[in-house]
Amino acid sequence: MQDISLEKAVAMLLAQVSRVREAEEVPLMAALGRRLAEDYSAPFDNPPFDRSPLDGYTFASEATAGVDKEHPVKLTIIGEECAGQYFDQPVPLGAAVRIMTGGAIPAGCDCVVRQEDVTAAGDTLYVPQELQPHENYCFAGEDIRKGTLLAKAGTRLTAAHLGALASMGLATVKVIRKVRIAIASTGDELLQPGQPLAPGKIYNSNLYSLGGRLRELGFEPEVIGILPDDVTAAAAEIAKWQDKVDLFLTTGGVSVGKKDIMHGVVAEIGKRLFWRVCMKPGGPAIAYTFGKTLGIALSGNPFAAYATFELLARPVLVELSGEEKLAVRQAQAVLTDAFPKASKGRRFIRAYYENGKVRLPQQHASGSLFSVVGCNAFVSIPAGTDPLPPGTKVDIILL
Ligand SMILES: Nc1nc2c(c(=O)[nH]1)N[C@H]1C(S)=C(S)[C@@H](COP(=O)(O)OP(=O)(O)OC[C@H]3O[C@@H](n4cnc5c(N)ncnc54)[C@H](O)[C@@H]3O)O[C@H]1N2
Numbered sequence: 001m002q003d004i005s006l007e008k009a010v011a012m013l014l015a016q017v018s019r020v021r022e023a024e025e026v027p028l029m030a031a032l033g034r035r036l037a038e039d040y041s042a043p044f045d046n047p048p049f050d051r052s053p054l055d056g057y058t059f060a061s062e063a064t065a066g067v068d069k070e071h072p073v074k075l076t077i078i079g080e081e082c083a084g085q086y087f088d089q090p091v092p093l094g095a096a097v098r099i100m101t102g103g104a105i106p107a108g109c110d111c112v113v114r115q116e117d118v119t120a121a122g123d124t125l126y127v128p129q130e131l132q133p134h135e136n137y138c139f140a141g142e143d144i145r146k147g148t149l150l151a152k153a154g155t156r157l158t159a160a161h162l163g164a165l166a167s168m169g170l171a172t173v174k175v176i177r178k179v180r181i182a183i184a185s186t187g188d189e190l191l192q193p194g195q196p197l198a199p200g201k202i203y204n205s206n207l208y209s210l211g212g213r214l215r216e217l218g219f220e221p222e223v224i225g226i227l228p229d230d231v232t233a234a235a236a237e238i239a240k241w242q243d244k245v246d247l248f249l250t251t252g253g254v255s256v257g258k259k260d261i262m263h264g265v266v267a268e269i270g271k272r273l274f275w276r277v278c279m280k281p282g283g284p285a286i287a288y289t290f291g292k293t294l295g296i297a298l299s300g301n302p303f304a305a306y307a308t309f310e311l312l313a314r315p316v317l318v319e320l321s322g323e324e325k326l327a328v329r330q331a332q333a334v335l336t337d338a339f340p341k342a343s344k345g346r347r348f349i350r351a352y353y354e355n356g357k358v359r360l361p362q363q364h365a366s367g368s369l370f371s372v373v374g375c376n377a378f379v380s381i382p383a384g385t386d387p388l389p390p391g392t393k394v395d396i397i398l399l
């Protein structure tokens with residue numbers, strides 16, 4: 001199989017996936033940050049009834065016409081209503097009901113006076129001021145009118161949305177299901193952090209850098225762990241995820257070595273789309289499908305895995321999620337440091353970008369990851385480029 005360009009590889013990957021649109025119903029509290037699967041409109045007015053904004057007394061404002069401090073009106077207190085209670089008898093002119101903030105305004109009342117502004121003695125209330133109709137009064141639907149569009153399909157729910165939906169009594173909402181991603185590492189040389197180091201072994205760093213990167217981008221990968229360098233065993237493990245995840249990412253086992261098992265795995269469980277992309281690092285990546293699941297087998301070298309995740313897998317994630325803002329941005333910048341190697345093929349190197357300038361770390365090896373710490377960009381170097389002196393204008397990819 002001939003090596004293909006990065007652009008062609010990405011186009012082939014994108015041809016296999018489409019935006020996830022299936023809905024699932026989740027408890028409202030779990031819906032924060034999720035995208036609504038359908039429009040939500042208010043099924044009723046909120047508040048559902050006219051209510052008092054104060055602790056005080058409610059009555060017909062008409063009873064206070066012409067009243068002042070020297071000539072207060074005397075009303076008869078006929079009952080009391082706290083928030084959550086419901087005073088269900090009509091209140092006649094000249095009567096009042098003690099009402100607490102949030103209490104429903106009873107029939108016959110159209111205003112509320114603050115407790116501090118009146119005097120109560122037994123069943124008698126002295127109101128020393130004129131009140132207007134609807135003074136200190138909240139109308140039903142003041143917050144949300146029945147029929148109001150609360151949030152459109154596709155809206156990413158914020159805390160305020162959750163509150164508004166809760167006020168409509170919704171215990172669950174329909175949201176677009178999450179993009180499902182599984183990640184695994186291959187390699188008999190790998191140990192999980194926490195295990196004792198042994199001769200010839202190294203710790204599995206790729207699972208953590210990829211898992212971390214996916215989380216940084218807002219995804220929640222299924223972290224499988226280490227698959228053995230055994231085609232049958234690894235194939236069986238990966239096949240379990242067929243159609244259960246949208247994207248299955250592995251690292252390692254894609255080159256031409258004795259234990260580069262991913263070729264055998266792909267032959268056993270799926271259909272290969274490509275092997276080898278014209279770029280460094282991570283050129284030997286394999287892409288494949290098994291059922292509806294897309295697999296990308298990234299090379300095991302830690303920087304190769306890191307870089308090809310951004311260059312190959314990230315566009316797939318943008319497509320699956322529909323989150324255009326997750327796409328890498330391209331820019332131009334001026335190198336402040338030299339890159340001493342010539343680049344026969346297309347090359348991406350780790351870098352730190354700020355204010356139009358791009359700095360390079362010392363270490364660029366494909367097997368080295370530590371120098372990525374603090375980097376936020378790749379410099380994209382075209383095939384056939386001589387060593388780069390400081391001051392060179394370069395194309396960069398902002399991560
Ligand atoms: N004869 C050839 N050898 C190699 C070629 C080639 O064209 N001809 N290509 C080289 C290139 S380029 C790359 S990139 C690597 C790709 O190798 P694999 O993807 O098959 O990866 P592995 O052999 O499994 O591992 C490479 C390297 O990375 C270490 N590794 C693997 N997984 C992890 C992990 N999860 N955490 C930390 N480190 C990991 C592994 O121990 C190896 O050192 O092939 C070249 N060879």
Ligand code: MOO
Binds near residue numbers: 279281282284301366
């Ligand atoms: O493609 Mo590899 O990551 O350069 O060693």
